[in-house]
Amino acid sequence: MTRQKITQLVNDRIKQDGMLETGVKGVSLFKVTNAIPCTPAVYEPTVIVILSGRKEAILDGERFIYDNSRYMCCTVSLPVEAGTPDASSDDPLLGVAISLDTKVMTELAIEMETSVGAIKQPKGGAQPQSLSLANWDDGFSDALLRLLQLDNEMDIAILGESRLRELYFSVLKGDAGISARRAFGIGNxxxxxxxxxxxxxxxxxxxxxxxxxxxxxxxxxxxxxxxxxxxxxxxxxxxxxxxxxxxxxxxxxxxxxxxxxxxxxxxxxxxxxxxxxxxxxxxxxxxxxxxxxxxx
Incomplete structure (x- = not known):
């Protein structure tokens, strides 16, 4: 239900192809109705949420395809090839791009690692990958909806930073959390x-x-x-x-x-x-x- 509300909210706001700034720093909506082949790009630390259609990224030959079942989390700058090879007017790509503010993510990650009941980084083992696909959970869905519901200048000015911080926190706790906490927390x-x-x-x-x-x-x-x-x-x-x-x-x-x-x-x-x-x-x-x- 929450995901349907998010999709409807975004669909109502963005009517044509391109990016639309929401007013909250680093948060944009996007829509694509033309197939775009994978071409060279650089992913900065970002979460990309697909609401309809699917997107593709290629990192060192490995193909990552993500749609409305999983969001993409990139925790460092990465050279990729990216595109929307299946987008069409009948099946448009619709989504949300959220830049990860390094300072805020670092503060949150370190707080999480040092607070009472902290989520500890696993000791040893391989370094977590910097590009990962994460399942939606209730915390992420609720935080994203609350963030996108800000629709006037006063609400954005007063609540924007706190709701973006809530969204970041849900990412750090979710499926991409190990990678994100390693990138922004202690041991980064x-x-x-x-x-x-x-x-x-x-x-x-x-x-x-x-x-x-x-x-x-x-x-x-x-x-x-x-x-x-x-x-x-x-x-x-x-x-x-x-x-x-x-x-x-x-x-x-x-x-x-x-x-x-x-x-x-x-x-x-x-x-x-x-x-x-x-x-x-x-x-x-x-x-x-x-x-x-x-x-x-």
């Missing part, structure tokens, strides 16, 4: 390394620098990084740079400028690696693309 070394790398793509950041940043040996850092992202640190850096460059080219940036913006000093190396990744040279990409812009 890999998330911190990824954040540093994402902010310094144009610089020559080495694995040793990243490992030193989070006080790990190179070997331990490499293992934990791959557990969390499915990629080695070198693969991750290359994918992040190329995906960001592809998005810049799609937005109209000159190929050489896009290459330099993400840290390439050799245009020939950039072209080789770009073609190896996407099957087209950057020039072919820019000419053929009019890259169908991902909604989320």
């Amino acid at each position: 070394e890999i998330a911190r390394a990824i954040e540093y790398l994402s902010m310094n793509l144009a610089k020559n950041v080495t694995i040793d620098q990243l490992a030193s940043l989070v006080n790990m040996s190179r070997a331990v850092f490499h293992r934990k990084f791959k557990e969390a992202t499915r990629m080695s640190p070198i693969q991750f850096m290359k994918s992040m740079r190329l995906n960001n460059a592809a998005m810049k080219i799609a937005a109209g940036m000159n190929v050489n400028e896009a290459a330099m913006a993400v840290g390439y000093v050799s245009s020939s190396q950039f072209s080789r690696e770009f073609k190896r990744m996407y099957g087209q040279s950057p020039k072919q990409w820019s000419q053929s693309e009019a890259l169908l812009e991902n909604v989320v």
Whole structure:
């Protein structure tokens, strides 16, 4: 019943394709009625809730398909390919995108880990994956409905932050909680390394620098990084740079400028690696693309 109310509420608000800001910072509604093939994108820390239709994301060759049965939670910046290959006017994609505020998520995660009756992180074991699909539960459904019911400036100004915080809390307690608490709480070394790398793509950041940043040996850092992202640190850096460059080219940036913006000093190396990744040279990409812009 709650899910039906959410779907009706969103459907009543968004009438045409695109993104619609709700007024609550970082919370948007979206609608897509055209099939969009998977294309390079960078997922930032986000929860994406699908209410009708389905969405697809590909991370290092693994396909994640999510619909109204599970929401997607991404806890760190990740280079992916994303699209809506099945969307149509008869079966539109309808959903909600919620950016995860690092500061608030960190405060909540640490409070959860240090409070009486805290949910403790499992000791040992593999690093939880940073992209996960989570089942809806009552807490998540109720929090999402309460958040989306804010529909005037005064309510949003007074209650927006608290209801968004409630939604965050439901994510941290739910199926994606282990991954989210590891990314934002105590022991968030890999998330911190990824954040540093994402902010310094144009610089020559080495694995040793990243490992030193989070006080790990190179070997331990490499293992934990791959557990969390499915990629080695070198693969991750290359994918992040190329995906960001592809998005810049799609937005109209000159190929050489896009290459330099993400840290390439050799245009020939950039072209080789770009073609190896996407099957087209950057020039072919820019000419053929009019890259169908991902909604989320």
